[in-house]
Amino acid sequence: ETGVTQSPTHLIKTRGQQVTLRCSSQSGHNTVSWYQQALGQGPQFIFQYYREEENGRGNFPPRFSGLQFPNYSSELNVNALELDDSALYLCASGTGDSEQYFGPGTRLTVT
Amino acid sequence: GEDVEQSLFLSVREGDSSVINCTYTDSSSTYLYWYKQEPGAGLQLLTYIFSNMDMKQDQRLTVLLNKKDKHLSLRIADTQTGDSAIYFCAEALYGGSQGNLIFGKGTKLSVKP
Numbered sequence: 143e144t145g146v147t148q149s150p151t152h153l154i155k156t157r158g159q160q161v162t163l164r165c166s167s168q169s170g171h172n173t174v175s176w177y178q179q180a181l182g183q184g185p186q187f188i189f190q191y192y193r194e195e196e197n198g199r200g201n202f203p204p205r206f207s208g209l210q211f212p213n214y215s216s217e218l219n220v221n222a223l224e225l226d227d228s229a230l231y232l233c234a235s236g237t238g239d240s241e242q243y244f245g246p247g248t249r250l251t252v253t
Numbered sequence: 254g255e256d257v258e259q260s261l262f263l264s265v266r267e268g269d270s271s272v273i274n275c276t277y278t279d280s281s282s283t284y285l286y287w288y289k290q291e292p293g294a295g296l297q298l299l300t301y302i303f304s305n306m307d308m309k310q311d312q313r314l315t316v317l318l319n320k321k322d323k324h325l326s327l328r329i330a331d332t333q334t335g336d337s338a339i340y341f342c343a344e345a346l347y348g349g350s351q352g353n354l355i356f357g358k359g360t361k362l363s364v365k366p
Contacts, residue, residue: 185341190353240301242354
């Protein structure tokens, strides 16, 4: 158990819709990162938040956005969903040093 | 650009040692990680090594780092059927946030009884 939880576990959306995924980090972890893992691939870095501000972004378009809250929770928002957005979305929290702990992920299916 | 390569499959017998290999391209890596992913689950941090170290041992796990060849390996001693999973190698880049991990595609380890 990493102490990182995500909700929902599974989600089905239609192309063009918007989705919000949630993550609850361990107490004391001030960084949260989001990753997209397509089937059969390794996770791809979307962005990181540190003390409620974006602190690094991967090669993802602006329709992927996020928020981090003072209570160690965070959100990933994706607008205008595309079929290729179907993936496992993972959040990871840490204290900004060497260790990051991943949640179980949210499986998003876009039809 | 940054790239992390792993072989896709490894099959071993229970009780044998497993060695999973990884190569990376960016010499400015700070930390290198091994994560384990079981079916339908998230990633479990197994171990990591700082880029100025050559070896790290943690119970059944031994990590070897060859900086000259940009080669990382994970050895699992006395492999058990519960070790069957996908193993990901990842690097964190110097100057980037620690959250920006570059992952390989994963090595699927199958352990036969």
